[in-house]
Amino acid sequence: MGLAAQMLPGVGAFAQSGERKVGYCVIGLGRIADHFMRGVKEGSTSTITGLVSGHRDKAERIAAQYGVPKSSIYSYEDMDKMRENKAIDAVYVALPNSMHAEYTIRSAKAGKHVLCEKPMCTSVSDAEAMIAACKAANVKLMIAYRLHYEPTTLRAIKLIQDGAVGQVQSIVSANGFNESAGEWRLNKALSGGGPLMDVGIYCLNAMRYLTREEPVKFAGFVSTIDKDGRFDTVEENTSWTMQFPSGIQASCTTTYGGSMPGFYRVYGSKGWLQVDEFGYQGLRLTARYSQGRGSPATTLDEPNLEKDPKQFVREADHFTECILKDRAPRTAGEEGLLDMQYMREIYRVAGVTAL
């Protein structure tokens, strides 16, 4: 950590070594919060210093695990009191989508930096309000696009930028899974929408970081096949085509009704490049390209052997560094807002009420 960071006026927890760590209060203690907290523990820059939960017992158990004092456990009702808690620099919002806006804004008003899970929220106007609230409170807002900090993804982006596959023409991508009845994702009041919001957003966001362009044309459909009660409020499938200003095209699909391991394949004039898996581990990059007809082909097969929660270590490290060095996160609120706008557009062309 540099001198500038050490001289920052912010308060926070200190590691036993004496080096300052950024303290995170985790809001919502579901599955992804568990990955994040394990990531923070595995890393060396950050620490868990607070919890917000509707289940006091569960929160106390987790607090004991991470060394969080009982006095730093809040309910959803009294979490605004964290303003007074100097050990909390930032919050990690790991709630159902429709609660992201409220808890981001309340956290900002409590003077805490905000790392918010994706999708950023459930409407474009909420996204704008979140950005405005964080700006007004002079706190940082980062959306938890963990793959932006993940080495296989960065390797794919660099290979494309370096021209390995030549001029990119189009990309196909899929990401989905078979969701179980009763999960909050199937309740539109909590999720804001179907698989596009939760897992299709990986395809959408990948198309943007792979092309480094913003999509300008959208076409697609939503459908529900299974009439088993799971899809009373959200759609089961969304497939869409996007076009970028250069002419690059993207074909994407997402589902809550099938087995759909995440992947993208990028087709360029000199070859193709594929990354399998958008999950917490097990990413694998394969590629085959040649610098011209008759030139020998390069074949890549690069499994990423890192284990969960390493991606969360990197994500926390980045936001912590931004806080300590007063830098803008690479995936700030504006990145999340763009995806919200594009998802609204995909839903609009598919005939679904706009976000």
Place this chain on the structure above:
Amino acid sequence: MGLAAQMLPGVGAFAQSGERKVGYCVIGLGRIADHFMRGVKEGSTSTITGLVSGHRDKAERIAAQYGVPKSSIYSYEDMDKMRENKAIDAVYVALPNSMHAEYTIRSAKAGKHVLCEKPMCTSVSDAEAMIAACKAANVKLMIAYRLHYEPTTLRAIKLIQDGAVGQVQSIVSANGFNESAGEWRLNKALSGGGPLMDVGIYCLNAMRYLTREEPVKFAGFVSTIDKDGRFDTVEENTSWTMQFPSGIQASCTTTYGGSMPGFYRVYGSKGWLQVDEFGYQGLRLTARYSQGRGSPATTLDEPNLEKDPKQFVREADHFTECILKDRAPRTAGEEGLLDMQYMREIYRVAGVTAL
């Protein structure tokens, strides 16, 4: 060969064994004609008995290779004389797309059955005229969708029908290649359109044989990225989304500007199934599915080791059997017409003048 077939009044060549073979006249001696002729030679049901070409020298060389008498070599101008040639039962139309209609209709009028390459032609009205002409002449018309007769494809279809991957939700598919300047495919007057017509049609047709449904919704775009003179008359890329009556969705892409090995991946409620390669050999089926959470997963990896021109053997065998047994081909003109209608629709939604 059954008794009924032997009793058919049609004339034709006979194998040295005395068993009747169906005689084919090949119209257009380009690359795919070479595959077909080698397929016929490798098989046992059919034989090459005529050639139509604008290059007499080339035709004489090939005629010698396949035992075709010089008297059975025709030019495009005098090919109608084949009416008198009893050794010719059928023609194989292997010309550029825009010539399919004229030569199919002239062959029908000459009393010959027609096996026509795909795309069937370059407009819906031409397709209708081809079907009408063959019906009026009482000859059979088959469109050369060779994958309908190919074992890996049939295996994929059967696995899906048998419910191996459960309820299909969506399919992604791509097929394309980097076309060289000067090729006839880049001349719209000959090709009728860009990669959709030539290679994208594999994705389109696969979506139909995999779902056994007909698409009802279309969305998509065309684009041209490379301004190198290749794409003055046809588009470089087409990506589109289709939806079927059940709600199954398809995301497809095709290009003439990149390396895009053909593939499709079918996503179902119980797992996924993928076939790589739409080409003449090297198809491979992979799949992973499970009959329920906690059930052991079935993993398939089935490379098809058959070599080119085996697919053409099967294709010729099928049409020959249809001719000998007076049956309708599985991929009759109506199958080609449907793809023409869908390609017109894809172009229409993409803003390209209708076929």
